[in-house]
Amino acid sequence: MATAVRELMSAPPVTCPGEAPLSEAARLMHHHEIGSVVVTDGPKVVGIVTERDLLRSAAAHADPLVETVRLWMTAHPDVLGPEEEAAAAWSSLTHHHYRHLPVVDDGGLVGVVSLRDLVAVAQIRPAAEAGIDVPRGLEGVVVAETGIGDVRGDEGFYHYRQYSAVELAAARPLEDVWALLVDGVLPDAAGARSFAAEVAGLRHLPPGLAAVLPSLAGPGSAASPLDVLRTGVSLLGSELGWRPTLDIGAGELRAQTLRLAAVVPTLLTAAHRLHRGLEPVAPRDDLSTAANYLWMLLGEEAPSEHVRAVEQYQILTIDHGFNASTFTARVITSTGADLAAAVTGAVGALSGPLHGGAPSRALAMLDEIGTADRAGAWIREAVSRGDRVMGFGHRVYRTDDPRSTFLRGVARSLGGPLVDLAEEVERTTVEVLAELKPGRRLYTNVEFFAGVVMHTCGIPRDMFTPTFASSRTIGWAAHVLEQAADNRLIRPAARYVGPPPPQPVPPR
Ligand SMILES: CC(C)(COP(=O)(O)OP(=O)(O)OC[C@H]1O[C@@H](n2cnc3c(N)ncnc32)[C@H](O)[C@@H]1OP(=O)(O)O)[C@@H](O)C(=O)NCCC(=O)NCCS
Numbered sequence: 001m002a003t004a005v006r007e008l009m010s011a012p013p014v015t016c017p018g019e020a021p022l023s024e025a026a027r028l029m030h031h032h033e034i035g036s037v038v039v040t041d042g043p044k045v046v047g048i049v050t051e052r053d054l055l056r057s058a059a060a061h062a063d064p065l066v067e068t069v070r071l072w073m074t075a076h077p078d079v080l081g082p083e084e085e086a087a088a089a090w091s092s093l094t095h096h097h098y099r100h101l102p103v104v105d106d107g108g109l110v111g112v113v114s115l116r117d118l119v120a121v122a123q124i125r126p127a128a129e130a131g132i133d134v135p136r137g138l139e140g141v142v143v144a145e146t147g148i149g150d151v152r153g154d155e156g157f158y159h160y161r162q163y164s165a166v167e168l169a170a171a172r173p174l175e176d177v178w179a180l181l182v183d184g185v186l187p188d189a190a191g192a193r194s195f196a197a198e199v200a201g202l203r204h205l206p207p208g209l210a211a212v213l214p215s216l217a218g219p220g221s222a223a224s225p226l227d228v229l230r231t232g233v234s235l236l237g238s239e240l241g242w243r244p245t246l247d248i249g250a251g252e253l254r255a256q257t258l259r260l261a262a263v264v265p266t267l268l269t270a271a272h273r274l275h276r277g278l279e280p281v282a283p284r285d286d287l288s289t290a291a292n293y294l295w296m297l298l299g300e301e302a303p304s305e306h307v308r309a310v311e312q313y314q315i316l317t318i319d320h321g322f323n324a325s326t327f328t329a330r331v332i333t334s335t336g337a338d339l340a341a342a343v344t345g346a347v348g349a350l351s352g353p354l355h356g357g358a359p360s361r362a363l364a365m366l367d368e369i370g371t372a373d374r375a376g377a378w379i380r381e382a383v384s385r386g387d388r389v390m391g392f393g394h395r396v397y398r399t400d401d402p403r404s405t406f407l408r409g410v411a412r413s414l415g416g417p418l419v420d421l422a423e424e425v426e427r428t429t430v431e432v433l434a435e436l437k438p439g440r441r442l443y444t445n446v447e448f449f450a451g452v453v454m455h456t457c458g459i460p461r462d463m464f465t466p467t468f469a470s471s472r473t474i475g476w477a478a479h480v481l482e483q484a485a486d487n488r489l490i491r492p493a494a495r496y497v498g499p500p501p502p503q504p505v506p507p508r
Contacts, residue, residue, distance in 0.1 A: 003085065003086040004082065004083050004084065004085060004086065005080050005081065005082050005083070005084045005085070005086060005088075005089050005103055005111075005113055006082035006083065006103075006111075007086075008086055008089075008113055008117040008118065009082070009103045009110070009111030009112060009113040009117065010034070010111055010112050010113070010114065010117065011103075011110060011111035011112075012110075012111070013038050013102065013103075013109055013110070013111050013112045014028050014029075014032050014034060014037050014038070014112075015037060015038045015039070015040045015109065016028060016037050016039060016040075016049075016069060017039070017040065017041065017069075018039050018041065018046055018047065018068060018069055018070035018073070019068050019069075019070065020068065020069050021064060021065050021066065021067065021068060021069070022049075022054060022057055022062065022064040022065075022067050022068070022069060022072060023064040023065050024069070025037045025049045025053075025054065025069050026054055026064060029051060029054075034112075034114075035050055035051045035099060035100060035114060035116075036048055036049065036050040036051070036099070036100035036112065036114070037049050037069075038102045038109055038112060039069055039070065039073050040109060043107065043108040043109065044107070045077070045079060045102045045104055045109050046070075046073075046075065046076070047069075047070065047073035047074055047075045047076070047077060048073060048074050048077045048100060048101075048102060049069050049072060049073040049074070050074075050099060050100060052099075053072045053073060053074070054072075056072065057072045077098075077101065077102060078092055078098065078101055079101060079102045079103065079104040080092065080101050080102075080103050080104070080113060081103070081104065081105065082103050082105050082110055082111070086118060089101060089113050089118060090118050093113075093115055093118065098115075099114060099115045100112055100113070100114045100115075101113050101114075131493050131495065133495075137395070139395065143322065143327070143490070144322070144330065144483075144490075146322075146479070146482060147161065147184070147482065148160065148161065148181060148319055148475070148478050148479060148482060149161060149165065149181075149319045149320075149321065150321055151320055151321035151396050151397075153394075153396035153397045153398055153399075154398055154399065155399070156397060156399040156400050156401065156402050156405075157402060158320060158321065158402060158403075160177060160180060160181060160318065160319055161180055161181070161184065161186075163180070163186070165315070165316060165318075165319075165402075165403075166316070166402050166403070166405075166406050168180070168315055169312045169315040169316050169406060170312075170406075172186070172315070173192075173196070173288060173311065174288065174289045174290055174311050174314050174315050174471070175192065175195055175196040175199060175288065175289060176192050176195075177315050177318060177474075178195070178199065178261065178289075178318070178474050179191065179192065179195040181318060181319060181474055181475065181477075181478040182254060182257060182258070182474070182477065182478055182481065183254075196288070197285075198258065199258055199261070199262045199289070200262075200285040200286075200287075200289075200292070201285055202258055202259045202262035202263065203262045203263060203265070203266050203283035203285065203292065204263075204266065204282070204283060205263060205266055205267060205270065206236065206239050206240060206263075208235070208239040209232060209235050209236055209239055209267070210270075212235065213228070213232070213267075213270055213271065213274060213280070214274055216228050216231060216232070216271070217270070217271035217272075217274040217275050218274050218275065218277075219274075219275060219276070219277045221275060223271075224462065225268050225271045225272050225275075225462060225463060225465075225466040226347060226350070226351045226356075226465055226466055226469065227351075228267070228268070228271035229264065229267060229268055229271070229347050229466060229469060230344055230347040230348060230351070232267045232271070233260070233264070233267075233340050233343050233344050233347060234340055234341075234344045236260065236263060236267075236340060237338055237339060237340020237341065237344075238340070240256070240259065242256055242338040242339055242340050243338060244336050244337055244338050245333055245336055245337065245338060245339065245342075245480065245483075245484040245487075246336030246484075246487075247336075250481065250484070250485060253339065253480070253481055253484055254481060256339045257339060257477035257478075257480065257481060258477075260339060260340075260343060260473060260477060261473045261474045261477050262289075264469070264470050264473045265283075265289065265292070265293045265296065265470045266280075266283050266296060268463070268466040268467075268469070268470055269281065269293065269296035269297045269463075270296070272297060272460070272462070272463055272466070273296075273297075273299075278299070280296070281295060281296045281297075281299050282296075283295075283296055287301075288307070288311065289311070289314070290307050290308070290310045290311035290314060291307045291311075293310065293314075293467075293470065294306065294307060294310060294457070294458070294459075297459065297463065298458055302457065302458065305413070305414065306414075306456075306457040306458065309410050309413075309414055309453050309456075309457050310453075310454070310457050310459070310467070312406070312407075312410055313407060313410070313450055313453055313454065313467070313471075314467070314470065314471035315471070316403045316406060316407065316446065317403070317446065317450075317468050317471045317472055317475075318471050318472065318474045318475045319472075319474075319475030319478065319479075320403075320475070321396065323355065324349045324350075324352070324355050325346040325347070325349035325350040325355060325356070325472065325476065326346065326475060326476060326479050327349075328342075328345045328346050328348070328349040329342040329343060329345065329346040329476040329479055329480055329483075330342075330479050330480070330483045330490065331345075331490045332345045332346075333479075333480045333483040333484055333487070334483055334487055334488065334489050334490040335489060336487070339477070339480055342476065342480050343473060343476050343477070343480070346472075346476045347469060350465070350468070350469055350472065351465070353390075356465045356468050356469065356472075360451060360461040360462065360464045360465065361390035361391075361447075362390040362391030362447050362448045362450075362451045363451035363452070363455055363461060363464075364390075364461075365389070365390050365391070365425075366418065366421055366422060366425060366451075366452075369421075369425055371421070372420075372421055372424035372425065372428075375424060375425045375428040375429070376428050376431075376432060379425075379428060379429050379432045379433075380432055380436070383432065383433065383436045383437070384436070389429055389433065389442075390447065390448075391444055391445060391447045391448030391451070392429055392430075392433060392442050392443065392444055392445060392448065393433075393440070393442045393443075393445065394443075394445045397443070397445070398441045399441065399443065400443050400444070401443060401444060401445045401446055403445075403446035403450075404443070404444040404445055404446055404448055404449055407446065407449035407450055407452075407453050408423070408426075408444075408449045410449070410453050411449050411452045411453050411456065414453065414456045414457070416456055418452055418455060418456060419452055419456070422448070422449065422452045426444050426448065429444075430442070430443055430444070450464065450468070451464060454467060
C-alpha cells in the first residue's frame with residue numbers, strides 16, 4: 001500500500017508534560033476530541049497516555065487532580081516515521097493492540113496516528129475484521145468437518161465414508177450407497193431391500209406440484225429442466241410443509257431427504273417429457289432408481305447394461321467433497337432454513353457451466369471436432385483463443401479424475417464410434433494442454449466420459465446435468481443432515497477494496 005503515515009496522521013499532536021495531573025490529560029482529550037495525549041519532555045517523546053489509561057486510573061480510585069500522567073502513561077511507546085507506509089502502522093497497532101502511535105521525525109514529535117486514521121484508508125481492514133487471508137476461490141481451505149467423504153486430489157482418489165466411491169460403484173447398487181450416505185452404514189442384504197423399497201414408494205409427485213408442472217415445463221416454456229428442478233424443489237418444500245431445519249429433529253429431516261431425492265428424478269423426467277409435448281410417465285416402484293429413471297425418461301424399459309451404466313454414473317456423482325453446490329447447501333442449512341431452501345440453492349450453484357454444466361458441452365465439442373484427425377488443430381486453436389476445453393481440468397484433481405477413469409471403462413464396455421472418438425480426443429487434448437499449459441496437469445474430469453456414457457444410454461443432452469443433479473441430490477441431502485446435526489451459522493468475511501470510507505454523501 002502506497003499511503004504514507006504523514007498523509008494520515010493528526011498534526012500538530014496534542015501534548016502534555018509527564019508532571020501534568022491526569023485531569024489535564026482528560027481535559028485535553030475532551031477538548032480536542034481525541035483518544036490520546038503524547039507525553040513529552042521538550043521535543044522528546046517520553047510516553048503516551050490514552051483514554052484507556054484514564055479508565056484504568058479511575059478504576060483504581062486514583063485522584064485525577066493529584067496523580068500525574070507519568071504514573072499512568074505507557075512509557076517509551078513505539079513510534080513511527082512520517083514516511084513509513086500505513087501498512088507498517090497498521091501492523092504495529094494491531095500487533096500490540098495499540099490504538100495510537102506518536103509519529104517522530106528527526107527526533108521530534110510531528111503527529112499522532114490512530115486506528116481511526118488507518119481504517120479510513122482503503123485496503124486496510126477494519127479492526128474487527130482482523131482476518132485470515134484465504135486464497136481466491138477458497139482453494140484448499142478447510143471450512144467444515146464432515147464424515148460423509150473426501151477427495152484426495154493428488155492421489156486421484158475419493159471416498160464416501162470409509163469406502164472408495166469407485167469401488168462402491170463397481171460393487172453396489174445406488175440405493176445401498178444412498179443408505180450409506182444418509183445413515184452412515186452400508187446396509188446388509190435385508191437392510192438394503194427395505195431401504196430400496198422405502199425410497200421406491202416415495203417417487204410420486206405430490207398433486208400440487210404435478211398440477212403446476214405443465215405450465216412450468218410445457219412446450220412453450222423457456223425453462224430448462226434444471227430451472228424446473230430449482231422451482232420444483234422449492235414448491236415441493238412448501239407443498240409438503242417442510243419446516244426450518246432449526247425447528248425439526250433428525251428423524252423428520254431424514255424422512256424429508258428421502259422424499260426429496262426420490263421425487264427429483266420424477267420431477268426432472270416429467271419436466272423433460274412435458275417440454276416435448278409428451279405425457280409424463282408415472283414412476284414404478286418395482287424398478288431400481290436408475291431403471292425407473294430411464295423408464296420415466298424414455299417411456300420404455302432400458303436394457304440392463306444401460307441401467308447399470310447410468311446407475312454407476314449416478315453412484316459416482318452422489319458426492320464429491322466440498323464442491324460449490326454442496327457448500328451452498330450447507331451454508332443455507334447453517335441459517336436453519338428448510339431442506340427445500342438448501343437444495344434449491346444447491347441446484348442454482350450446480351447450474352453454472354464451471355460446475356455441473358459441462359457434459360453436454362463436452363459432447364458438443366466432440367461433435368464439432370467430428371473426426372479424430374481434426375482434434376489436435378481444434379484444441380490448439382481453442383486454447384490459443386483462451387477458451388477452456390470442456391471436460392478437462394479440475395480444481396482438486398491434479399492427476400486422472402477417478403470418475404473419469406471409471407467411466408472410460410464403462411464407455412468402453414458399452415462400445416460404439418463415439419467412444420472411440422472420445423478416447424482419441426482425450427489423448428490429443430491431454431498432450432496439447434500439457435504443451436500449451438505446462439505444469440497445470442490438466443486431465444479429463446468426470447464430465448468428459450459422462451457425456452459419452454449418457455449419450456450412449458439414450459439420455460438426451462439437455463438431461464445430462466439434470467441426471468447429475470438427480471444423484472447429487474442424495475449427497476446434498478446427506479450434507480444437510482450433517483450440517484443440521486451440528487450447526488453453526490457459516491458467516492465469513494470479505495476484504496473491502498472499494499473507495500476509502502467514510503466519504504461525505506453528496507447531495508443529489
Ligand atoms: C474445472 C475448472 C473450472 C477448474 O478451474 P480452476 O481450478 O479454477 O483452474 P484455474 O482456472 O486456476 O486454471 C489453471 C490454469 O489451467 C488452465 N485450464 C484449466 N482448465 C482448463 C481447460 N479445461 N482448458 C484449457 N485450459 C484450462 C487455465 O486457463 C489456467 O491457465 P493459466 O494459469 O495460464 O491462466 C476448469 O478446469 C475448467 O474451466 N474446466 C472446463 C469446464 C469443466 O470441465 N467443468 C466441469 C468440472 S467437473
